[in-house]
Amino acid sequence: MYRLRLWSVRHARGLERLYKWVEGTMVALDPLFARIGYARVERPVAVLESGVKGLLFDCEMCGQCVLSSTGMSCPMNCPKQLRNGPCGGVRPGGFCEVKPWMRCVWVDAWDGAQRMRNGAWISEVLPPVDRSLKGSSSWLRVAREKAAERRHSETKSRARRIVAKAFAGARRNEPASAPLAEEPPSAVNREAQP
Template sequence: MYTVRRFVVRHSRFFEWVYECFEPMLVFLDPVWSRFGYNRMERPVAFAERHIKGLLFDCQMCGQCVLSSTGMSCPMNCPKNLRNGPCGGVRENGHCEVKPAMKCVWVDAWEGASRMKGGDKISIVQPPVDRSLEGSSSWLRVARERAEEKRATRDAAREAMAEAFSEAREEEPAAAPLATEPPNAQPMQEAEESTSVLTVEKTPS
């Protein structure tokens, strides 16, 4: 709806904040999406996304959402589907040359981006639209990609830790035990750790 999408652009900072809260939730739900299967979740999530974003942004479900980089103005509403700025046909009043009643989505994008915290993302060059992703859910794609990135970072940290651990063991075996202590060794160790007074044996003078 044209009026709603113009309203969103005028309040782009607020919608940016909403998305900043929403994206971590999507990633947090990765175990749920994985449990049911991302492919199985595709239809219901895409259905919800189509209706919510359709109402707010006139979303065309390109499957590769760039709203955060385009001032919350969907570039797929440009009759030429331009993803990297306006064509040379913007009218003097800022309207589209193909649809004179509509303001150019890139004029809106520029205004929306100027209100956003991450507004400078508008200068990022977007890749061409991959038409094979049309109709698919951007939300699920973001959830899967971010969750994979997090897993990769965590695995790399674990590998680094395992490496450091084996190096530490070579340097000082007692400081880096390979296995957990046997149960009968633990109470003794705890007792030793809890003792804070040093006893000094007196030597006979």
């Protein structure tokens, strides 16, 4: 497993593309998942995700996958489970202070991030782990969130088009400008008058 984890970091760019493809597929399947019911789909998708990510990344199934922002190196493999960078005990050569035979997860994360297109994401501060999501599918959660964002933006876009059409019709029927009314005496700046 450990060798596959190191392989995944070395091939972070290709795995980033594969991850984007999986994410796009999951978002495209959102209408089907919604019809079946996300609760019913959760278990089989989580089993598939656990198998794939367990093999490639030694995944702990925390339910909040951040591989795309940590160079395809899972921070949950850190003995201290640090989510935002290495501890102060990284040994010479980039090895872990707790497990001296293992390279520091964050040293590997930095190496993997340098290979990725979105490698700058490693600089973003990650929220703490929500332990209540452990064992759930992060693929499904992200797909559901992105599909909801897409529906929301499509709805806003449709509303803007409707307003634009209504505004164009109103401009044809109404004059371009209306005469201005005189300012009431209370609104006039008396100090500026001579």
